[in-house]
Amino acid sequence: MKNSEKVSDKFTEGWIPIKQIMNGIIQLDSGYYVTGVKVTPKNIFILDSASQDTMVYNLRNFYNTIDYEFWLIIADRPVDINLYLAELNKKYQNTTNPEIRKLILQDINKANSFMSVEYNVVDTEYYLIFQENKLDILQKKLHNLINGLANCGLLASQTSNNDLRVILNNLLNGGEDINFGTVMS
Numbered sequence: 001m002k003n004s005e006k007v008s009d010k011f012t013e014g015w016i017p018i019k020q021i022m023n024g025i026i027q028l029d030s031g032y033y034v035t036g037v038k039v040t041p042k043n044i045f046i047l048d049s050a051s052q053d054t055m056v057y058n059l060r061n062f063y064n065t066i067d068y069e070f071w072l073i074i075a076d077r078p079v080d081i082n083l084y085l086a087e088l089n090k091k092y093q094n095t096t097n098p099e100i101r102k103l104i105l106q107d108i109n110k111a112n113s114f115m116s117v118e119y120n121v122v123d124t125e126y127y128l129i130f131q132e133n134k135l136d137i138l139q140k141k142l143h144n145l146i147n148g149l150a151n152c153g154l155l156a157s158q159t160s161n162n163d164l165r166v167i168l169n170n171l172l173n174g175g176e177d178i179n180f181g182t183v184m185s
Helices: 003-008 049-065 082-094 098-114 135-151 161-173
Strands: 018-022 025-028 033-039 071-078 122-132 156-158
Touching: 018 161, 025 161, 033 135, 033 161, 049 135, 071 161, 082 098, 122 135, 122 161, 135 156
Parallel strands: none
Antiparallel strands: 018 025, 025 033, 033 122, 033 156, 071 122
16 A cells, blocks of 8 residues: 555545535546535425325425435534524613513523533434436436425525535534634634
């Protein structure tokens, strides 16, 4: 084994067959491209029964039209609510009305409870991911997925580079994020 190969094997990049991530597409060493769509969540349980049935029927028909392998991925993305807390604290300090102060304080306490160890503040995201070796076919599949989901009443868009990194982080690290904190000078 060459010296440069020994060094590269110490890092994830040495064994993951990813050439690059660009324009919402992962380019693999094999020549294939991996991309997909991010689907905006929609709570169908707040809809009436007939609308729920229609949406499930449309989704079933949509899934049956996909004639290639795809992966349905559900990923949790950590959410930083520190900015929200700072805004609440500022409003609390600038408000003199005791009733409003009480309401703001309740929101601050609830937000602080979410940041405790027992809760993880995450935003759940949904993806349909696929691979293709030709860019023109890949673009056609993306277009069909976005339009098909729109016909089901769902909003979808092509994955971004950041979306793909979150998916890879969830797959490779079990969703665990390494956070070393902020360096202050």
